[in-house]
Amino acid sequence: MAPVRRRIEQQVLALSGVGLGTVDFTQPAGDPGLYGPDSIIWRVHGDFTSMLCGGISALLLQMLHPSALAGVWDHSDFRSDMLGRLRRTAQFISVTSFGPTAAAERLIARVRHIHLQVQGVNPLGAAYRASSPDLLTWVHVAEARSFLAAHLRFRNPRLSGAEQDDYYRQAMKVAYALGAREVPASRAAVEAYLQAMRPQLVCDDRTREVTRLLLNAPMPSRLAQPAGWLLMRAGIDLLPDWARAQLNLERPPLRCVLVTPAVHSLARVLRWSVRNGAWHRAMRRMGRPVA
Secondary structure (H helix, E strand, O other), X not given: OHHHHHHHHHHHHXXXXXXXXXXXXXXXXXXXXXXXXXXXXXXHHOOHHHHHHHHHHHHHHHOOOHHHHHHHHHHOOOOOOHHHHHHHHHHHHHHXXXXXXXXXXXXXXXXXXXXXXXXXEXXXXXXXXXXXXXXXXXXXXXXXXXXXXXXXXXXXXXXXXXXXXXXXHHHHHHHHHHOOOXXXXXXXXXXXXXXXXXXXXXXOXXXXXXXXXXXXXXXOOOOOHHHHHHHHHHHHHOOOHHHHHHOOOOOOHHHHHHHHHHHHHHHHHHHHHOOOOHHXXXXXXXXXXXX
8 A cells, every 4th residue: 555655645745835845844953934833824734635625715716806817817827837836826835834934934035026026907907916915915815714614624623713713813924924914814804804805806708717727727647637626626615605606616416415525535545645744744843743
């Protein structure tokens, strides 16, 4: 079984960005990074399966904002390299969550610099800047809401309300470091924010094209294709009902019943296989046992 486990782990690490090898998560010893091993961020972000489902859901939700979509449409190569886009996003989450402090701060500074170059006019005729605090807040909230929803469904549905609010408060740290402002910091505040944003959200030809590309993104191997299909559908199911309806993404009742237990089964395989992910390496950096 060891070769199978290693093969699965290699593909997971490649998707998560850890396999890029640009950051040593194991050094320097004792460096807690931006959050540390006792934080709710480490607990929520430490599970690959739920984070990938949440990441897919976050991208679908983020793209409903015409300026967020315009920034990606006009200034990235996602249409020819969707997996690369997902991998770079996953790497940012991994490094800012689990990386040593200096590496996390360098990456945040790099992303801030890139954002300064990303500007233009969206299809509605409104000017946009990726460095806009309001736009950064939207991207962050869509992401945090999706990661937490995935954790509750696929990892720990017993996470208390207080712990969920702690997650939103802790997640603000990177959002503010990137330049976001007035970031909601509780379940109630996040829900109110999303409802207030709905009049600004649009599903047009661009949105539908990005959705099609994401849901048909090539997997790194034939072995990963069934798992990729399942995780994509799980990401759709995590969307708020209104967002899924706006994207016109069907949700057949039978699929609703089958997807969640299927993801749980897949998660058991992935958790058995992955023993050297970002969380594992960071725990070793901190001298903590890894089960």
